[in-house]
Amino acid sequence: MNKKFRIGTVILAVIVLCVVLFSGCGSGGGEKTQKKQTTVAQPKDNTQAIQDIKQAEKIFQALPSPLESAMLMKSAGARFDRKFLNPVDNAKNYTTQSSQALNLGIFTCDLSFASLYDQTQLIIDYMNAAKKMADGLGILDAINQSTIDELEENINNTDVIMKIVSETFLNSNSYLADNDQPAIASIVLVGGWMEGLYIATQLVDEKEFNGNKLVGRIIDQKLSIEVLQNLLLSNKENPAIGVLITQMDKLKTVFDKISIKTKPIKTEIDRTTNTTILRSEVTTDMSLATFKELTEVVAEIRGTFVK
């Protein structure tokens, strides 16, 4: 009886240890990157509690989502070309956690791109490829059979498809955030962002470089590179992140050659729509040589993601 009791206690202790370790202290936040320890203990007085609280700062580094990246390309007049997407057959090659996370972002971006251009069969194919990555990462029910069925039923309705893509991405990254896997969540975002940048750089015709709206969107990505670096640095304890940090440092050296000069923002309210308009003068400059270098470096890094 005593032996049984001891064994029971040990098993209970092991289970508790596992649950405590794996539950972590995550409190949500897809791109939550710097989270100092927040201890919510019973305070002796309110002043001490407020002091503790002030030290507990949460910082989110928000990259454009794959859906937003695809929408930006379309609004800049990009044409659809499936040869720049990662073929769905490659899905079987991704067996490690980091390759599955990167390609969850990549396939979601490709899915978004296909959705905006009414590529009906590709939409189904890329949703299945994204599902395979999510399943591999243990993301439960992010994309299930009912998602695929709903997609098929609404295959000609772009608005519904975009809503489904948005929901599935939300399911994936909220699952990762809530299960204390911010490093994996950040890798997914990096994959999606790089895919958008890769497709955009590939779609630019160098003969129409000057005044090309898509080039403007590529220049804008300079604004996100530091956000991306901070996102990775806050998760650097993950071995896969170290490789990405080196790759993004290389990418930043190219972005540093692009000039963006801005003047302070002036606000104006459009009373008819109750929308605030943020007006500011911005001048940008990227040479064709820098664009070619950027295209090369992006293709090289993206090549390591999809291999």
Next chain:
Amino acid sequence: MRIIRIISVLALFIAIATLNVNAQCKSFAKNECLPKLSPYTHDGNYHAAVLVEGEEAELYKTFYSDMEYRLAVVGESKLPNIEFKVMDENKNVIYSNKDNNYAQTWDFRLENSKQLKLVVKVTPFNKPGDTPASGCVAIMFGFKVKK
């Protein structure tokens, strides 16, 4: 042995409660914050955290000139007002919902793409001796192509 067992059971309850709080935060974001983005399309990103009275969170994001955006910041009803400020790179305040009766959403568009900083703060109740309230705060973005 009995003490170890009691401690283990307590730890198990705490761990389960933590998981439950996280799950609640996710469903809170989906059920309470997401609907406020309509008719904009949610970008799919998830930013939510448990914040305590007086606590702040910051978010950095690039916004693009081709888009119209809606920002929604929603806290659980047990929390006091949620204040949010949007600032440019020089920390100039562009918008504060405090001047708009703590509105939960803000619609905006940009002439040129910019990186902006969002600061979200749970205002304190300021009742000495009270345990500070804590709860989920969700931050979400919706977008549509500028007409």
